[in-house]
Amino acid sequence: MQATSGRSLADMVKDALLVGAISTALAFPLVGFKTVDRTTQIDLEFRFGGMFYAVGVITLGRLLLSLIEAGFAQPILAVTGALSVLWLANQVLDVVQLDNEVLGWLTWMAVTVIAIRAWIYFRRAEADKAEAEGREYGALAKQAAALGGRALHFLGPVGVIFAILMPLMPFADQRMVDLGILVLTYVMLGWGLNVVVGLAGLLDLGYVAFYAVGAYSYALLSLQAGFNFWEALPVAGACAATFGILLGFPVLRLRGDYLAIVTLGFGEMIRLVLLNGPDFGLLRLGAKGIGDIPRPSFFGLVFSPSAPEGHTTFAQYFGLDFSPIHRVIYLYYIILLMALITNWFTLRIRKLPIGRAWEALREDEIACRALGVNPRNTKLTAFAIGAMFAGFAGSFFATRQGFISPESFNFLESAVILAIVVLGGMGSQIGVVLAAIVLIGGPEWFRDLALYRMLAFGGLMVAVMVWRPQGLLAHREPTIRLNKLRPPAVAPARVKVS
């Protein structure tokens, strides 16, 4: 392994020291001080330890990056990779206790980044070598990808069966099922938003508004009009769809960034209206939220320790001992059913003229007009149907929580739902599920990291956007095939090139 870039070691050291100097200048005011709250006043404290640590990591990292490019990718990959894995193993097994957990994680991130860079460089060098020798590089990887593509066909059904059986498994405690409900709620929201963003290509940053409309519709219908969950559900969906159309009209001519801004504003408007509470029955509670929202019952059987007048409890009827998990499991199956209906509907409508028109609109609106596709109606149906599913999910949210307040429907929710769709690969149904598990399940899993889990979350997003800018699963299967006999999944090489 010879040095490929013509730089000497002295040059690299000089470069690293220069970077060190710059980072010292930056880190001195940013990391070198911290403010301490002493109740009467705020004091400045020096934190030079942390500063030197950061500068050291940056300088050393820079040197290592130079060395990687000088042809030492393999040994550096081995060392940093091993360190990174060791640290993770230590986190799991708790062999060595570190006194500063955060510093540890930050160092781990730096080491991992260097390991990844070394790996990328190593692979690129290998590919170049292979090309020089006339071998095809990555043939194995391509085959694996094709195989993976075929395996995806089974991922859907297997996932559904797992989701159905999950609450009955021995390991499923209440926390697990609760997490399942949370993930499924976001899966459903993701699938709903996928219609708007993934299929119709309308960037919607205010999707949570429809979620809120659904939740408040159910709360008001049940508390003020005495509707039960199943009666209120279609009404809530219709309300949300109406709001979808209301939003759709003014934004018909907008697209891209402009559309995103207007939808963002719309989302905030709904939240602020709920917060300031028009004098409209319970809504005037505003920021206090609405509580005591009725829980759903199972064909009239209630889930509570003792039955109210004229009702039977679920546990009594089936001769079981009362357990709070019954209701959780029941809620789990409701959201699973609702999510599966959303999925069925989306898959089905994709193959209908309206679904194809959505996708065509995403691809080229002008061409759509030239073909006689009505852009207004097509966009409005996309908004309405996407909003309807958010409305259903919102009703479910209200009945699950029993309490809703405007705080549940802030912009972050919209951003998370959009992140699920983008991360999953626009328009991909299974991708949305994977992304929801990663984005919703992940932060729950990493709850121990406290504040830093958001950092981890951001890092993950950056990583995905770097390696798979098109999303986790971005393969698009045509909605209809003319030549039925051709094997699926293995795309011709020509497609890869362009």
Added chain:
Amino acid sequence: MSVKPLLQVEHLTMRFGGLVAVDDVSFEAADRAITAVIGPNGAGKTTVFNCLTGFYKPTVGRLSLSPASGGEYLLERMDGYRTAQIARVARTFQNIRLFPRMSVLENLLVAQHNKLMRASGFTVFGLFGLPVYRHAEQKAIELARYWLDRINLTERADEDAGTLPYGDQRRLEIARAMCTEPHLLCLDEPAAGLNPRESDDLNQLLAFIRDHEKIGILLIEHDMSVVMRISDRIVVLDHGKKISDGPPEFIKNDPAVIRAYLGAEEDEAIPDEVKDAAAAANASEAR
């Protein structure tokens, strides 16, 4: 007795602020014929097209379409998608506008959107897979297959349209326009960027459409070999005004046209474009 021509453009004027892009242009396009609109850059050809296809609303003028099957449509009153949906004027674009990430077949099915929407009971019947929709979809696929056979793309029907070679994309765009079952097909520079072989394929396709479909074709073209060989009638625009109108033999000898392409009456400096055109026309006559 007077039978109305398929398309009658009368006193079409289009102003953008102070700029007069098209100035009092009148011409006709017949059924089962290819009418070409030519002219130097900036002559207003594409503006005429945009007015015809509802993308612009003309400032002044009457654009009436009278298909043989009856009825009369006033195109200047229709905007956007209605021109395509109701009057059935289909068009292609100078820079190809396919749906690149949809398959070739899907491109052709989107073109039959309105028909399929009705058949799917505006999605309701389709959602439950009623036979009325399945039948309509089958027929739509047959129409798509018919045109795919014409442009030799049946084999690649399930590939993304964006991955096709340039010449195939051009012809696919025409096939997609034909799938809307138009009365009038407007082609905006269909031969732009094609090599001679692809250009020949295109000529054949256009001749096929003229001879077998009962529609009129209106095309803008720079490639004189295409224009002179296949047009039945040529309209020449310059600076927004019509300067000549007639069959190819007439046009290629019209001093006004030569002057427009030259800029002056120096006979020595005839540009290659016009020379090529004359040569191509002579060659096709010789054949």
